[in-house]
Structures are given as C-alpha cells and as structure tokens.
Amino acid sequence: MPQASTGGEIARRQRLERLRAMLERHRGGGGGGPQRFVPTGVAGLDAVLPRGGLPGGAVTEVLSAFDGVGAMTLAFRAAMAAAEGTRAVVVVDTRGDLYPPAVWRLGVAVDGLIVVRVRRPAAVVWVVDQALRCSGVGAVVAPIDRLDEAASRRLQLAAESCDGLGLLIRPAARRGRSFAAVQMCVEPVGVELSGGESTGLNGRYAGSGNALIQGGRPGLGVFPVRLCRVTLLKVREGMPAGPFLISLDDETGVGALLSVSGDRPAEGGGSVARRVSA
C-alpha cells in the first residue's frame, strides 16, 4: 500500500522489520531455508494475510461450518500452491469419502497425491506428524475432529521442522485455543431469492448463472461462482480480520475477494458484480 514516505516513516518501518526478524529468530522456526508463504489463490485474501500467504512450516486450521461450504476447496488450492508441482501432497482420509478426480481437477498433480486412510484420531495425528517432517511433502491436508492442545502443539512443532504446509480441516464448533499459526473460519453464504420467495425454482433449472433471482440481475452465488465468508480468527504476526466475502469460480478457478466487510456488495456495485456475472 503506498504511503506518504517521510524519513520518520521509513525509520519506523525499518525498526518494525528488525523487530520482526528478531522475533523469528527467537521463535527458531524454519527447516533450514527461508520461510515461504503460500498464496491461497484468492487474490484479495492473500493481500490481507501477512506476507502474502499462509505460512509454510506451520499449521493452518480451516474451520468449516458444515459440509459443502467450500473449506476443502480452499485447503486444496493452498495445498496445490504449496506443492509447486514437484512435491507430494498427503491427504488423510478419515471419513473415507475423498474423491481424487475432484482433487486432480483443482490442479494437484495426479502423481503427487498420496492418500492415507486411517480413522483413529491418534493414528491421524501420528500420520500428520510424520508427513510434516518429510521434506519431500509440500502440504498435508487432514480433516480432524478432536485435537487436544498437546497434539496441536506437536503438529506445529512437526511443521516447523520442515517447510511443509499443514492444513487441518475441523468443524467450526471446535474453535478454541490452538497452536496453529493461522485459524480460518469458512462459513456459507445464504442465497436469497427475489421477492422473498422461498419455495424453490419455479421451473428454471438449467441455470448457468442466469437464473433471475435478484430482481432481474444475475444473482451472486449461483453457478458457477460460489461464495463463502472467511474470517481470520487467528493470524500469527497479524491481527484477526474478517469476515471477508470471497468468491470462487468453479470453471475458471479464479478466486476474488468481494468485500472486506463480509456483506454483499451493494446493488449495482459496478465492476464487482460484472466480474462475477461474466
């Protein structure tokens, strides 16, 4: 963000940088290389996160309100960016319902996906621990229900030994103290119908984004664009922020930040709505 640069400002920023570097050294993280930051793929969200992305060598918790919201999509997009095409992505399948073709469609390399099928929580924690310590693994994605503090700390330490990205997907009801570096809550965005109707489709179902729902204009959140509300509950080196309204386009894979306040952009909100309705 461009600011008025006076001498005092520059000195202040330099001091902040020095303090930040000192803090990092004290924390002693990193696996022998510069810490990397993995973009989530949603441009606006990356701008809000400190250093432009999720921290590698740390655990990010994605809290999801319920299924079908979009938490796993976000997690896999980050995992794909972390894998950089050459490293493996380890997915822990606790519920037995992972669908690999959908993961491939998101862009994860076909050959780079390893799926570990375990159910017992203790085994899941062990698997994530081992995978995070491996330098050939770019990201680990694991849905975990219960995670006590000791296990959370253990996973964070394991992540710090290398620069892999740990992504734990947990139910939002479990938000609480955690040792994760970033905690992100993903909530659904309800879709309203025009005219206060709530009885359904009225016969239009071959929709492709043109369903006339909001007063004659293409509505937000219908196919192929999905909306979700993301709140950053905890960010290391940053302030909690949000909720942000994010749109993800299924067809093009483009993610965009729609509004910083979490509300819908106003009717007729120029470029934003047009981008969505393209």
Place this chain on the structure above:
Amino acid sequence: MVVADRAGVTRVVVPDAGAVALGIHEGMTLAEARALCGAGRPLGVRQQSPESDRAALENLAIWADRFSPCVHLEGEDTLLLDLGGCQRLFPDEDALLRQIITGLGERGYTTRGAMADTPGGAWALAHAHPCERIVAPPGQVIAALAPLPAAALRIDEGTVATLAALGVQTIEALLHLPRASLASRLGGALVHRLDQALGDAPELLTPFRARPLLKSGVCIGRATDRHDVLREALERVLAAFCEQLDQRVAGVRQLFVVFEGPPELRQRPVTLEVNTSRATRSAEHLRRLLLALLDDLRLPFGAAGVRLWARHVEPLDGVQQELFGTGESRAGEVAELVDRLAARLGSAAVVRPRPASDHQPEQAYAYEPATEGGEKSADRIENVELRIENEKQGIRKREGVRGKRKVRSEKSEPRIENEAGRAHRPFSILDSQFSLPASDFVKRPLRLLRRPVAVPVVVVVPEGPPSRFEWEKVREVVVDALGPERVETGWWRGRHVRRDYFRVLCASGRRCWLFRERETGGWYVHGWFD
C-alpha cells in the same frame, strides 16, 4: 483358475477342480469360461506368473534337500533328485518315493514321481507312465521305458510329429530302428536323449543352490519380552546386517525379522515382514521401520533370539547426500515416509489414486498401494521355517557312489502365491506418466460418499431437480441447480447404472450432488462440493 495372456487373448492355463466340473478345460478363452460359469457365480481368476512359479519350485528344491544333496530343476515343473549314495539312509526305495510324494502333497502339490537308473528314464516314467508312483528296478530301465510314448524322451515337438508320421509310437519301436540312420534322419538330439535315458551317455545334473541369504542374528541369554532388551538386540542385529550390505554394495527391499523362542519350548518363531518401496541400505531408515514394528509387537513367548534375513539384494550404489534436498533426494524422502506409514498402518492404508477410464463416478479412480516392495506371499514366510528346519538337521553325510538312482517328481497344480499382474513404477513426481491437465477432469464434488444415501425430496418439475430435500434432519431448500447430467453405464458389470445427476445449490449456501435413479425414481445424495 489360472489364466495367462497369449497373443492378446486371455486363455485358461490351469483350471481347478470346480472349473473342471463345469467343463472348463485348458486352452479355453476366458470369455468362454465365464460363459460356462454362468452369470452371478464368482469366477476366481489369477494371472499366471512364471516368476512365482519358479520361486515356488526353488522352495521345493530347498525342501527336497533333505533327501538328496543334488537337486536339479528341470523345466518348469520338475525336480530331479540324485540319490546315488543315499541307499544307506533310505534302503527302501518305494517307501522313500512315497515319503517324498506325501511330503509334497502336504505342501499342496499333486505329484507324480518315478525312480529309475538314469535321469532321462526317471523323467520319462514320471511324465508318461500311467501310475503316479513307479520304481523301476535297478538294471531294468529298458523294460520299464519300452511301453512309453516317444515324446517322453524330452524331444521337441517337430521330432515327435515326424516319428508319429513314421508310425513310431513307443520307445520300444524307436529302439528297433537302426541306430545309424536315426541320427542322420531325425537329428542327433534324439539319439542323445535316447542314450541318456538308457544310461549310455552321461547326463550332468547341476545341483540347485539357493542364493546365499543375507542374515545376521543374535542370541539373547534369557528369554524375555521386554521392549528395551528387544530393541537393543534388534539394533545390534541391524548394525551387523547393514555392514554386510555395505560390503556387498547392495540394498534390500524386503526384510524378515524373526523372533525365536527358547529352544526347549519348541515354539514357532514369529516372523515379521518389512517392505520398502525402494532398495535401501540406510541403517537409519531400516531402524525406524523396525522400531515402528516393534512398538506394535506382542509376542506370545519370551524371545531368546532375534534374526534378520533377506532373500533378494539389489546392487545399490552409494548416493551422495546433498546439502539442500532437491528432486531425487526429495523423492527418496517421500518413499521413506510411505514406507514408515505403511509399516505401521499396513500397506492398504497408504495408497495412491490412479485415474480409471469409467463414466460411473465411483469407478473413475482406483487406489494402488503406494509401496511396491517384494511379494507378500505365504511362501516367503514358509521359507523361513524351511530354513530353520534345514539348519537344525545339520549336515548329512553321503558316502560312496553305487550306481545312480534318480527320483523325479512333478508338480501339477502350482499354488498361486500372489497376483503379479500390475507393474509397479518407482515413485517419482518429477517425471509424471500421468500428466493430465486439470481441465480433463469433469467438475466433481470433493467429497463423494461411499454409498449414495437416499433422501426424501420434493420435486416440482418431473425430470427436474428437487426443490427441497432433507439431509440429516435438516431441510434444505434448493435455489439453483445445474443439470441433468446423465450417466448410463456399467451394464457389463451386471448392474446397470442409470442416473441423472444435478449440482444443487441450497439456500443455506451448501452445494450438493444429487442424483435420481432412473429406474426406481429414487433420489440420492452422492457428494458435497466442499
């Protein structure tokens, strides 16, 4: 039932008893066999694997070592034992042959055996004589061989056909032909075989020597099941083992750890198998794998000895460790991770998905075990006990050579150890064989339920998406839907799948993948676009 692919067509090689009862015979194509079997009846099919057949034969040769010091592998299914000089130990030849056949029968093999003065004669009697067990009295091999067909002399089919055309059916008739002209008309090979069978020409039998095993072991003074003692013993054994590997500049992919009980208790030793996806001789890596195994180990007895052995070693050059891991060493690290996970959780738990060409969503991928270590066969474990038994029997003395008596046994129903049908590729994400662009995959939900769940729906438009449905006691109102996508497939699997899929957006913001089963009209939830 064993099948093999020949010239692009899969044919039956060995049908089992049930298959034979149905009328399936050797040489039939698989499609015919399936048709004979009938719909709905499962047909067990295994691919023929010459490697595992050979390995099984070698194991039998090791087992037969107790009868003779010289055991020769002939062809794919024959063992030739040289019993010259063993008369003092086995005075009754018929009983010996019976013992051998019974012993092989206990291992699950149907055997035909014969004993004769010459190896050729024994081979011929075992293959062609109507009896399953025959002993030709010493000196009377010609009389025994006379009624057998000429093909039993191990000659090629062309010569057999020529002989048949000439009207020579049996060996007796062959013997009547003038010798001088046999060589020039039918080839010297036939004459040579004939002489070998009759004892006029020598036949050399090379004894089978199993490849030297790599092993190391340690004895624990007092039987114990304390983990720290076992761990110490294992580390020492591993150090000695890795030293041997270093000396040979070789690596292993399959390792056996044997815990033996105190000898006076005569308990079966417990054997654990460790597979790695790549040949390794890294002591650190093997140590981590073995200690992971030790954590879950429950011994029924106190261990008095720990042994480590490996059958196959591969040449493995030293790899220079790089300072910053890139590329190759990263792939090696991932392989080690996979080994560790699989050692603890089982190789079925650590898998890699592969795309499969199928329209039915749940069949569009397949999981492959991520490790591709050695064959997991019961035969390998059995071999351990074999070795232990053999060592315990010690060295038997053979004295004198008084004539040569051969015993020959044939194995007719090979026991199938494993399905070696899939080729395993070494793990590498650098040169991906599957470099499919993301757009090749149709939009599918990230979470697909293993079985579609029936849900009550309210449908306003016939043939259209539902307008409401209920999932886990929550009523969802459908706001928008994309579809229908019709999937009709699977009729060759016996269950025809005809579904209309809809991508549905609910008022609460969730996105769901529903389908309507066209035959029954029922609605199911199949997945979530999470």
